[in-house]
Amino acid sequence: MTRSIDSAPIYFIGGGNMASSLIGGLIKGGHAASLITVVDPGTEPRERLRAEFEVNTVERLDGTAPTGAVVIAVKPHIVESACATLAPELGDDCVVVSVAAGTRSTDIDRWLGGDRHVVRCMPNTPALYGEGASVLFANDSVSPEQRNLAEFILAAGGKTWWVDSEPQLDAVTALSGSxxxxxxxxxxxxxxxxxxxxxxxxxxxxxxxxxxxxxxxxxxxxxxxxxxxxxxxxxxxxxxxxxxxxxxxxxxxxxxxxxxxxxxxxxxxxxxxxxxxx
Ligand SMILES: NC(=O)c1ccc[n+]([C@@H]2O[C@H](COP(=O)([O-])OP(=O)(O)OC[C@H]3O[C@@H](n4cnc5c(N)ncnc54)[C@H](OP(=O)(O)O)[C@@H]3O)[C@@H](O)[C@H]2O)c1
The missing domain is CATH 1.10.3730.10 (ProC C-terminal domain-like)
Incomplete structure (x- = not known):
């Protein structure tokens, strides 16, 4: 990925609480609303996000190949089906950032068809007020630029840290998640x-x-x-x-x-x- 963070398109799959707080932080930090697209089947979240932040909202991707970053912000039990829908559309250089609790990067990668750039995060609820603590883990396919982009997105909800072994996210869940x-x-x-x-x-x-x-x-x-x-x-x-x-x-x-x-x-x-x- 050669583009700078400032011009990176960011797609949110799911426009609920976590997506809203990250989008609010991104806009407040100066990221252009025109670069943000929310995919959510619900009319209410799409209208609310469009009214509040002037971001793009769509019911489904419909042939748009996301580039930049895709943030998976649906409930954990929806992640597999959301990945299956996303897989055929996903651009090769796109980093997929999941905030879903308890869903492993290996599963997300497999549901997306394999060989994907996946960052898994464990955010916590105070992110809704910009006071969150998020810990990120990147799989081996994630480039330094993609790591920076993932960190930039999560930093919109508070402070961020990285771990280099995914099982540590279970300990993070026990500390800052819960x-x-x-x-x-x-x-x-x-x-x-x-x-x-x-x-x-x-x-x-x-x-x-x-x-x-x-x-x-x-x-x-x-x-x-x-x-x-x-x-x-x-x-x-x-x-x-x-x-x-x-x-x-x-x-x-x-x-x-x-x-x-x-x-x-x-x-x-x-x-x-x-x-x-x-
Ligand atoms: N909220 C937090 O503080 C927090 C903290 C840590 C981690 N997380 C993680 O963040 C993720 C999102 O949580 P949340 O609280 O933001 O959930 P949420 O408020 O329920 O938002 C999820 C949104 O995704 C929509 N959706 C459902 N299926 C979809 C699909 N196939 N494609 C696109 N959008 C779809 C939902 O619509 P419907 O309501 O119509 O189903 C809803 O608008 C979860 O995995 C959770 O583990 C959240």
Whole structure:
């Protein structure tokens, strides 16, 4: 692929939540709307995306051979049929970027007819607000230019990282993929406990949300490690030390490790039905 990222056509197969957030980020970042095409059989998503971003929308590809990048943004159980529809239309130098959870690059490549340039990503839900964490894996056929284009697209939803072994995406799923739910659970638990301690329910929830946002912001901007930041806000014999001692003696770290191992194991099982181990 010789064209620059700025002039790369980007096709989205599926115009739902994830596609909308990436398109919003791309447009905000200055990518021309005329270079973006959304393929979705639904009238509502096509009209919404056309009205909001002035991108091209089509019901089906109908003989258009996509170049640049195609982002597969349909639900995981639709990916195989979407690939089968895409396969005969796909340009040879097009990179296919899948954001579908738990769908292996080897399966996507096979469903597309083989020898395709495939990047598989594990984004997470905060991408809907530009605060996502996406991890990408490229198969051996992906060129450095195609990697840059895939990264450019996912960066529209937040921060990006690469792994060079696909099974690592199962661990990523257990950390950042499912991780927003762990954050929500901690918010719920802190808010419930605050209510039990006598706070108004709404105040308790708002304090829990703002406190975790503040902690994440500090961990983002302060070069010190999270452990050092924690020590910095923990006075010997104080209130935070009392709470942290209670967390540690109840096995909090082991509990997190057990939960994430369960998520990793489930991610492996879900990717298994084809029996095609990457
Ligand atoms: N949302 C997230 O935060 C998030 C996070 C991580 C990963 N992901 C991954 O992103 C992918 C998309 O998720 P989403 O939440 O954006 O789903 P979504 O909102 O349901 O969007 C999917 C869109 O694709 C359309 N569609 C169905 N079949 C199609 C086909 N054959 N060709 C083209 N379009 C078709 C759907 O139409 P109908 O509604 O009419 O079926 C819908 O408009 C999933 O694989 C998911 O695993 C999402």
């Amino acid at each position: 991780g927003p739910a762990y954050g929500f659970l901690l918010i719920e638990a802190m808010a419930d406990a605050g209510r039990t301690l006598g706070l108004d329910a709404e105040l308790a929830e708002q304090l829990a949300v703002q406190t975790l946002l503040g902690a994440a912001t500090m961990a983002t901007h302060d070069p010190r490690s999270p452990a050092t930041l924690r020590e910095g806000v923990t006075s010997k014999g104080g209130t935070t030390a009392a709470a942290l001692n209670a967390f540690e003696s109840a096995g909090f770290r082991n509990l997190v490790a057990t939960a994430m191992t369960a998520a990793r194991d489930r991610a492996q099982e879900l990717a298994e039905p084809t029996g095609d181990t990457p």
